[in-house]
Amino acid sequence: EIVLTQSPATLSLSPGERATLSCRASQSVSSYLAWYQHKPGQAPRLLIYDASNRATGIPARFSGSGSGTDFTLTISSLEPEDFAVYYCQQRRNWPPITFGQGTRVEIK
């Protein structure tokens, strides 16, 4: 099973600041990695797939990078609606499909 480790657990930032979230895989997942945004009481939302491709309707302030075992989600300038929990997910080697434990982006 591929384990995904996200860091930091919590990121405290102000609107307008840049957010950088990390996801590290226990073995290579090539570029088969996605990022999701999840707000309380809502369905998770696909942001990025295949490491760097924005999903339909996702604003350009969200970008993904990386390959192999190290990946980054960057939010260039935080909007109020971006404060949420973010998960990475791999599909390189499954079952099982695995998620990271999440990074909470909170308002400072």
Add this chain to the structure above:
Amino acid sequence: QVQLVESGGGVVQPGGSLRLSCAASGFTFSDYAMHWVRQAPGKGLEWVAYMKYVGGNEYYADSVKGRFTISRDNSKNTLYLQMNSLRAEDTAVFYCATTVTPYYFDYWGQGTLVTVSS
């Protein structure tokens, strides 16, 4: 537009059973694989089960293997999750999701809460 609506959640005693349903609309249900994903209180997302578009190919997380069964009725555009021998650690919000972009969860339902408690 794509819509997934889960139902069937509730409170059940340990050892009990429950069947979840996911009604799909806005896309050709029979063309796409479907999954169940859950989130326990205060925890992250956990993939639970997968079924191919025509059935026959199923995969499960080790934590539910032998207790949960995924199925689908393409004539009713509905996905199911039969959950038996439920444990307290199965308490979670259960989401159905589809992977229009292969193996990434493009569309999700709003979730249904399952509480296993005596």
